[in-house]
Amino acid sequence: MTPAVRRLAGLAADVPVAGWLVVVCAVVRTLAASVVALAAGRGVDAVLDGRDPALPLAVAASALVLAALIGAAEGVLPAVAQGSEERRWRAKVVRAQLGAPIDADESTGTSVARATEEVERFAHYRASFLGPLIGAVVVPVVVLVVIAVFVSAGVAFPLAVCVALIPPLVAWFMTRFRTGSGRFRMISGRLTAAFLETIRALGVVRLLGAEGQRRAALAAQAEALRSEAMRLLRRNQIVLLVTDAVFGVVMLSLVGVLAVAGVSRGALTAGTAFALLMLTVSLREPVDRLGRSFYVGLAGRAAGERVRAVAEDPVGGRGVREPGAPAALDGEDVRVERGGRMVVDGADLAIGEGLTVVVGPSGAGKSSLALALSGLVPASGIRLDGEPATPADLREVVSYVPQRSTLFTGSVRENLLLGGPGASDDELRDVLVAAGFPRGGAELPDGLSTSVGEGARGVSGGQAQRISIARALLTGRDVLVADEPTAQLDPASAAQVVETLRRVARRGRVVLITHRVAEAEDADRVTVVEAGRVTHSGPLDAVRRESGFLAAAFAASASDASEADGRDG
Ligand SMILES: Nc1ncnc2c1ncn2[C@@H]1O[C@H](COP(=O)(O)OP(=O)(O)OP(=O)(O)O)[C@@H](O)[C@H]1O
Numbered sequence: 001m002t003p004a005v006r007r008l009a010g011l012a013a014d015v016p017v018a019g020w021l022v023v024v025c026a027v028v029r030t031l032a033a034s035v036v037a038l039a040a041g042r043g044v045d046a047v048l049d050g051r052d053p054a055l056p057l058a059v060a061a062s063a064l065v066l067a068a069l070i071g072a073a074e075g076v077l078p079a080v081a082q083g084s085e086e087r088r089w090r091a092k093v094v095r096a097q098l099g100a101p102i103d104a105d106e107s108t109g110t111s112v113a114r115a116t117e118e119v120e121r122f123a124h125y126r127a128s129f130l131g132p133l134i135g136a137v138v139v140p141v142v143v144l145v146v147i148a149v150f151v152s153a154g155v156a157f158p159l160a161v162c163v164a165l166i167p168p169l170v171a172w173f174m175t176r177f178r179t180g181s182g183r184f185r186m187i188s189g190r191l192t193a194a195f196l197e198t199i200r201a202l203g204v205v206r207l208l209g210a211e212g213q214r215r216a217a218l219a220a221q222a223e224a225l226r227s228e229a230m231r232l233l234r235r236n237q238i239v240l241l242v243t244d245a246v247f248g249v250v251m252l253s254l255v256g257v258l259a260v261a262g263v264s265r266g267a268l269t270a271g272t273a274f275a276l277l278m279l280t281v282s283l284r285e286p287v288d289r290l291g292r293s294f295y296v297g298l299a300g301r302a303a304g305e306r307v308r309a310v311a312e313d314p315v316g317g318r319g320v321r322e323p324g325a326p327a328a329l330d331g332e333d334v335r336v337e338r339g340g341r342m343v344v345d346g347a348d349l350a351i352g353e354g355l356t357v358v359v360g361p362s363g364a365g366k367s368s369l370a371l372a373l374s375g376l377v378p379a380s381g382i383r384l385d386g387e388p389a390t391p392a393d394l395r396e397v398v399s400y401v402p403q404r405s406t407l408f409t410g411s412v413r414e415n416l417l418l419g420g421p422g423a424s425d426d427e428l429r430d431v432l433v434a435a436g437f438p439r440g441g442a443e444l445p446d447g448l449s450t451s452v453g454e455g456a457r458g459v460s461g462g463q464a465q466r467i468s469i470a471r472a473l474l475t476g477r478d479v480l481v482a483d484e485p486t487a488q489l490d491p492a493s494a495a496q497v498v499e500t501l502r503r504v505a506r507r508g509r510v511v512l513i514t515h516r517v518a519e520a521e522d523a524d525r526v527t528v529v530e531a532g533r534v535t536h537s538g539p540l541d542a543v544r545r546e547s548g549f550l551a552a553a554f555a556a557s558a559s560d561a562s563e564a565d566g567r568d569g
Contacts, residue, residue: 018081022131029070035063041275081127092311109193118303125300327397334381345532354524355505374400399472401482405464413448420474435470436500462493
């Protein structure tokens with residue numbers, strides 16, 4: 001299949017049933033309009049010849065009513081299809097976004113825009129653009145056949161050449177406009193993200209007294225969006241003008257010349273020449289429609305690519321692993337790109353049984369590696385049971401606990417059930433015991449029914465982190481990756497969380513990313529990440545001897561501890 005054929009096949013696959021109905025309606029309506037033109041021509045001839053034009057005019061009037069009725073149906077079909085297309089694609093996107101985090105680097109603004117305006121544009125494109133687009137190709141062919149059969153093949157041929165120039169012309173304009181709408185999208189996405197950020201951090205903005213600055217920044221971005229929209233509209237108008245000029249001036253002039261020549265040679269009657277002019281007008285109509293909605297086509301196609309990338313991302317991975325056989329997770333020459341820069345660049349690592357503690361300087365790439373291992377940002381080089389693993393494969397075997405615990409408004413029970421739908425209260429209590437609540441959650445004010453608010457209000461930071469670990473354990477996945485779970489906790493809570501992870505690691509595999517090197521005591525292996533690579537990995541004592549970073553970090557940690565002791569003493 002050539003790329004052009006593949007593109008056409010892809011286009012046809014995108015047309016919903018209503019779109020094909022629109023095409024059928026357009027063809028039938030064109031045939032009815034052709035009957036109107038030809039019968040009107042006969043009427044003109046009848047009048048000029050002094051015959052009764054009643055019959056041809058009655059035929060023309062009936063065909064006109066039919067064409068009008070079909071035209072009305074053509075107007076309603078896309079509107080009906082738009083609603084169902086929108087519901088269908090929005091459900092797919094939301095399911096994919098909830099089912100598996102696509103990419104931790106994607107901004108909230110982008111995710112929201114995709115589930116709202118991009119779905120809307122894509123639905124509009126499928127429901128209202130593709131049918132008329134196919135109509136724009138099919139209808140002129142029907143008109144040309146009518147002209148060849150009922151008017152003159154000699155006239156149909158030069159018109160066919162003229163019509164054949166339309167698709168390349170429109171395609172040329174479309175490719176020119178692609179970059180323009182890409183910029184619009186980017187500016188629009190940034191504005192959405194900036195609005196969301198400001199709303200979320202309104203308290204901080206007020207405390208800083210920075211309302212004016214934020215307002216000015218948002219106004220500047222809104223102005224950039226407005227002027228980009230105007231630029232796009234201007235370009236759109238140019239396209240309309242050019243297509244109008246080609247069809248209005250060139251085509252009608254050509255037909256006018258052909259009609260006059262035909263009549264003066266006696267090859268055409270005046271009525272047939274009149275019919276030819278009317279038919280030429282309906283030859284223009286689909287291109288007019290296309291011209292009016294071509295921006296819908298451009299924006300919709302681009303939105304469709306992004307909607308599809310999410311909606312059709314396989315939420316599930318391989319799904320073929322034997323239950324009970326723990327996944328072997330390792331990486332060779334692991335690379336992770338973020339923001340256009342390679343932030344993990346050639347890391348080799350093995351995640352064995354027990355506790356693997358990952359340490360390294362700030363900005364070395366530890367969090368990026370943790371996200372990649374969890375299937376939350378794309379990476380190359382990660383293997384599962386010796387085979388290259390996709391993010392979807394990894395999400396089936398790895399659970400992830402981030403630095404800030406994510407608990408949703410609701411009860412502890414509801415939050416836990418997100419990790420193990422259908423788990424009984426006894427199972428929830430067991431998992432809470434494993435996560436450092438020896439009384440299975442009875443130590444919380446209301447047990448499993450304790451309410452937590454947005455973020456984790458209602459329980460302490462350490463408790464929230466241990467509830468998050470319990471929820472991760474409920475997923476039953478083989479590897480638990482925790483990225484600095486103690487960074488925001490006081491020493492006592494941090495110690496409880498680390499103790500919990502050590503306990504969990506006794507029965508499985510835990511990867512703990514941390515700044516506190518003391519948490520590496522008792523680890524089964526310590527991995528040092530520096531400048532995007534694993535520089536040392538092995539038992540703590542060996543790595544401590546070999547890694548300058550780790551030796552220095554332990555020395556700093558010991559002097560911090562003795563200073564603290566000195567103060568306490
Ligand atoms: N979302 C992002 N987009 C672009 N670059 C990013 C993103 N997140 C992190 N980076 C860059 O990737 C590099 C590694 O960051 P990462 O957070 O993985 O390091 P880290 O070792 O975990 O650092 P820290 O210990 O300070 O948390 C940094 O240079 C950072 O600027």
